[in-house]
Amino acid sequence: MNLGLTGLTAVVTGGSSGIGAAITKAFAAEGCHVVFCARDQSRIDAMLESTQGLPGRVSADAVDVNDHDAFAAWLHQLPPFDIFIPNVSALSVDWRKAMETDVQATVNATEAAVPILMKSKQAAITYIGSKAGSLAAPGSPAYGAAKAAMAHYMKSLSARLLPAVRVNTVSPGDTLAENGLWDKVRINDPDAYAKVVARNPLGRLATPEEIARVVVFLSSPAASFVAGANWYVDGGSINHVQV
Numbered sequence: 116m117n118l119g120l121t122g123l124t125a126v127v128t129g130g131s132s133g134i135g136a137a138i139t140k141a142f143a144a145e146g147c148h149v150v151f152c153a154r155d156q157s158r159i160d161a162m163l164e165s166t167q168g169l170p171g172r173v174s175a176d177a178v179d180v181n182d183h184d185a186f187a188a189w190l191h192q193l194p195p196f197d198i199f200i201p202n203v204s205a206l207s208v209d210w211r212k213a214m215e216t217d218v219q220a221t222v223n224a225t226e227a228a229v230p231i232l233m234k235s236k237q238a239a240i241t242y243i244g245s246k247a248g249s250l251a252a253p254g255s256p257a258y259g260a261a262k263a264a265m266a267h268y269m270k271s272l273s274a275r276l277l278p279a280v281r282v283n284t285v286s287p288g289d290t291l292a293e294n295g296l297w298d299k300v301r302i303n304d305p306d307a308y309a310k311v312v313a314r315n316p317l318g319r320l321a322t323p324e325e326i327a328r329v330v331v332f333l334s335s336p337a338a339s340f341v342a343g344a345n346w347y348v349d350g351g352s353i354n355h356v357q358v
């Protein structure tokens with residue numbers, strides 16, 4: 116299948132590691148140019164090194180999504196882009212951090228991208244949510260509440276922006292990335308990690324690439340009739356019916 120991404124440009128927030136890095140590479144493998152941001156320059160450099168030779172051009176800058184003015188200024192000096200992937204989360208149990216980064220900074224970043232996307236004929240926003248948005252999480256209610264709020268915002272944004280921009284959410288399940296959240300649990304608390312594996316019917320966590328492939332398809336012209344959707348990529352680990 117031709118995804119129709121050759122020559123388009125995607126912007127990914129938080130593209131230097133984990134799911135964001137896998138999304139960046141998957142876009143570039145399809146001939147889509149990618150610009151990503153993250154904060155740590157050494158990790159940006161390592162990521163850029165690993166994307167050399169891919170069909171799509173990858174570039175990046177050190178920008179913190181929580182610095183709203185700097186982020187908007189950065190977006191507006193980029194060449195025109197077609198696809199926006201808000202991927203950064205504070206990954207925090209702290210209410211203030213979850214609301215500031217996962218909700219306010221993500222809304223601000225997305226709103227800053229909208230006028231630029233409106234100029235593209237293939238415009239798409241694919242938000243990286245989480246299955247946590249629809250699960251009771253006594254240990255991290257702020258994270259789940261932030262993800263639920265953003266899934267709601269993205270659905271409203273879809274209604275607001277169609278037919279000019281397709282807006283969707285991909286909600287990953289537990290995802291094992293090198294040096295990521297679950298990798299640290301795997302190394303430091305094997306019993307807790309075993310429980311996370313056990314709650315996944317496939318007997319393992321997702322790879323970042325398994326999430327990225329769905330994000331890239333959903334963001335591509337090949338998914339031209341998918342809008343306002345929230346696709347769970349959770350390995351069947353959610354047991355309730357999503358109607």
Ligand SMILES: NC(=O)c1ccc[n+]([C@@H]2O[C@H](COP(=O)([O-])OP(=O)(O)OC[C@H]3O[C@@H](n4cnc5c(N)ncnc54)[C@H](OP(=O)(O)O)[C@@H]3O)[C@@H](O)[C@H]2O)c1
Nearest residue numbers: 129131132133134153154155179180202204245287289290
């Ligand atoms: N991992 C999972 O199991 C899982 C499951 C469901 C959903 N998700 C969602 O997937 C997304 C990515 O998670 P992940 O696990 O892949 O995270 P990760 O491995 O920790 O990667 C986060 C990326 O974002 C960058 N970043 C963090 N804060 C930033 C900020 N304020 N401004 C700019 N860049 C920032 C990081 O680089 P710097 O630190 O250098 O800035 C890094 O490139 C999140 O939305 C998360 O909620 C993850």
